Amino acid sequence: RKEVEQDPGPFNVPEGATVAFNCTYSNSASQSFFWYRQDCRKEPKLLMSVYSSGNEDGRFTAQLNRASQYISLLIRDSKLSDSATYLCVVKVDRSGGSYIPTFGRGTSLIVHP
Amino acid sequence: DADVTQTPRNRITKTGKRIMLECSQTKGHDRMYWYRQDPGLGLRLIYYSFDVKDINKGEISDGYSVSRQAQAKFSLSLESAIPNQTALYFCATSADGQHLHFGNGTRLTVT
Numbered sequence: 413r414k415e416v417e418q419d420p421g422p423f424n425v426p427e428g429a430t431v432a433f434n435c436t437y438s439n440s441a442s443q444s445f446f447w448y449r450q451d452c453r454k455e456p457k458l459l460m461s462v463y464s465s466g467n468e469d470g471r472f473t474a475q476l477n478r479a480s481q482y483i484s485l486l487i488r489d490s491k492l493s494d495s496a497t498y499l500c501v502v503k504v505d506r507s508g509g510s511y512i513p514t515f516g517r518g519t520s521l522i523v524h525p
Numbered sequence: 526d527a528d529v530t531q532t533p534r535n536r537i538t539k540t541g542k543r544i545m546l547e548c549s550q551t552k553g554h555d556r557m558y559w560y561r562q563d564p565g566l567g568l569r570l571i572y573y574s575f576d577v578k579d580i581n582k583g584e585i586s587d588g589y590s591v592s593r594q595a596q597a598k599f600s601l602s603l604e605s606a607i608p609n610q611t612a613l614y615f616c617a618t619s620a621d622g623q624h625l626h627f628g629n630g631t632r633l634t635v636t
Contacts, residue, residue, distance in 0.1 A: 420565065444623060455615060455627035456568070499567065503622070510581065513558070513625055517567035 415439060416502050418516035425523055429490045433519045435500030436482045443511050444503040445476050445483045449496045450518065456499055459485075490523045497521070528552045531616050531628035538606050539636055546601045546631050548616030554626070556619040557599040559583075559591060561612040562630075568615065574599055606635040 418435045425431050437445075445462040460467060462474040462483045473486040483502075487494055500516035532547045548557065555576050560568040560583075570583030572591040580591055588610060592600045603610055611634050617625040 418567075446624070448625075453613075453630075455630055456625070457627070458624050461623075501625075506581070506583075510575075511622060512570060512573060512583070513619075513622075514570070515560070515568040517565060 414517075415504055415514050416500055416516040418500050418519050420517055420519060422520035422522050425490055425521070427490055427492060427523055427525055429523075430486065430488045431490055431521065432484060432486045433498055433500075433521075434482050434484050435502075435516050435519075437500075437502045437504075438481070439502075439504055440478075440481060442481075442502045442504055446501040446513075447472075447474055447483075447485050448499040448501055448515075450499055451496050459498070487521075490521075492523050492525065495521055495523045529616060529618055529626055529628040531614075531631050533631060534629065535632045535634075537634045537636065540607055542606050544603050544606055544633070546603075546614055546616075546633070548599045548601070548628055550597050550616075550618045550626075552618055552620070552626060553596070554618035554620045555596065556622055557593065558617045558619070558625070559589075559599065559601045560615045560617065561585070561610075562615060563612050571601065571614075603633075606633075608635045611635045 447459040448456040449459045450456040466475045497518040503511040504514040506512045558573045559571040574593040616628040
């Protein structure tokens, strides 16, 4: 089982829609959780960190559920410019306390007019 | 100027050749990472370094080696390239192991 799992999609939604992605992780001791955004053939860029209390940045809301070992990303009022791949990142213990950022495969979002 | 610079941006090489991908950073971060990205597989960690002379294997280190010559430089080598090493390679840095800052990537094709 992969350590960090995401539905690859694509999620195809109209402008203005609300869309949500989930990401599950296998190691309950994982620390620190993030969502990155990657445009086609470009480098990933940090979108937001994810906390148990939930956090919001404009139209984006991220949530961590430690009991069920998943994180979520909600995008409200989708824009054409939101079209991208969204990567879930979890810090996983690689060896004796070294927590390393580990990526999911990414979820593709296509927002159409 | 980019804070994390990868060279070359694109490279085509033949099977069996030795090649080196370079990464340099001006962010002053101690932690540096090499990932490869394949379609449908996301980013997978090859090697990482927390400081000069600190080298650690990632999940897919076979066929690769690295060198951390200075805090600002982290090079990835393919001793004898093979076609299944064709991929997009990213270098990343981090100050605290939290947020990653990526270079623009190197697109490598092995024929």
